[in-house]
Structure formats: structure tokens, C-alpha cells
């Protein structure tokens with residue numbers, strides 16, 4: 350398939366158990382869907398920690414983005430959909446890693462997870478999901494579509510990293526991998542864009558995001574988390590009613 354920019358897109362089918370796992374995660378966490386933010390911030394922290402450790406032996410990986418942090422943006426897009434963007438300047442993923450890590454289940458012990466998940470009650474599953482690194486799927490509790498753009502750190506065996514996008518819909522059993530039409534905008538790291546479901550628009554409220562970060566992630570994050578909010582002047586849209594009311 351070609352997109353408008355004529356960028357070739359590769360379409361991949363999820364392995365069968367990926368679809369099954371995603372359903373379990375969504376069903377078991379539905380009543381605690383706030384956890385999606387904690388899970389994504391946790392993945393961002395893992396990526397930043399991986400970068401920090403690698404930089405101890407390979408300084409080159411630090412080029413592209415000096416600061417190690419997580420930034421969160423929440424806004425309404427031009428189609429009126431709520432969007433949340435969680436970006437980290439961690440070690441980032443190559444296109445192959447995007448496909449392997451997000452599209453397939455290389456995770457050993459997945460069958461064990463499936464066995465336990467289908468037997469324990471929902472709260473138990475919540476912790477299991479984090480323990481098995483399956484937190485990414487909780488994005489589909491609140492999003493109809495998830496984009497993961499990533500630019501891997503530069504290194505001897507990857508001197509010219511390219512920025513690619515993994516895109517998947519909540520109701521699809523497939524995902525797409527394509528070169529980011531924006532080019533290498535990230536410097537280094539990963540940017541997750543959630544296109545929110547209509548009933549999840551509450552998450553574009555900065556106070557809600559701040560509350561969730563403070564509740565679940567501020568103490569556990571080894572790296573700073575910044576929240577960007579759009580300031581809109583509250584200018585009265587109509588003349589002062591009090592004077593016009595008779």
C-alpha cells in the first residue's frame with residue numbers, strides 16, 4: 350500500500366496470540382483504564398535506562414538528544430479527536446525492533462501469562478501485565494489508534510538510524526510499519542501518539558494527566574517527566590449578558 354506521500358507501507362498480520370493477549374489485557378484492565386499512562390511511562394523509563402547504561406560503554410549513543418526525559422502532550426487534533434503524545438529520548442527502536450517488539454510476541458513465558466491471566470481475578474492480571482512487559486496493550490483501553498514513531502540511537506553498527514512508524518488500530522488484527530513522512534524529527538527515542546476514543550476525551554485535560562502522573566509515576570520515574578499544555582485565553586465569546594438581559 351502507498352500512502353499520500355507515496356511512502357511504501359508494509360502490512361503485517363499479528364501473530365494469533367498477540368490478538369488474544371491484547372483482548373485479555375483490555376478486558377481485564379477495563380475498570381482501571383487509567384493505568385495506560387503508568388504503563389507507557391514505565392516503558393519510557395526502561396528505554397531511558399537502557400540508553401543510560403549503553404552510554405557508559407558507547408558515548409556515541411548520546412548524540413541526537415542530550416537530555417534524558419519523558420514529555421507528555423495532550424490536545425485535540427484538527428479532526429476533533431483527543432490525542433496524547435508520550436515521548437522519551439531513550440534508546441529508541443529500529444524498524445526491525447518496532448516490528449519484533451510491538452508486532453510479535455517474542456516474550457518467553459507468554460503461554461504462562463495466558464494460563465495465569467485466564468485463571469486469576471482482574472487485579473492479579475493487572476500486576477501480571479506489567480510484570481510481563483505487556484503494558485503497551487493498555488493503550489487500546491483509551492485509544493482507537495496508536496502510532497509509535499521511533500529513531501534508534503546512533504552506534505557503530507547503526508551509523509545512520511532512520512525514523513519509522515508502527516501504526517495499529519484497536520479493532521484491527523494487523524499493523525503497519527512505514528518510514529516517518531516527517532523525517533527524523535525525534536533526535537533519538539520513541540514517540541507514542543494515542544488517538545483517543547470519544548469516551549476517553551477526559552484524558553486531554555491537563556489536570557487529569559497531572560493527577561495520574563502524580564498518583565502512579567512521579568515517584569517511580571528515574572527521569573524527569575514534563576507535561577506540555579496548550580494555554581487558550583478564555584476570551585468571552587459574546588457581549589456581557591448581564592448588561593443585555595432586561
Ligand SMILES: CCNC(=O)[C@H]1O[C@@H](n2cnc3c(N)nc(I)nc32)[C@H](O)[C@@H]1O
Pocket residue numbers: 392393396437439440441442450451482483484485486539
Ligand atoms: C507487549 C508489547 N511489546 C512491548 O511493549 C515491547 O516494545 C518495546 N517498547 C515499548 N515501548 C517502548 C519505548 N518507549 N522504547 C523502547 I527502546 N522500546 C519500547 C519493548 O521492547 C517492550 O517490551
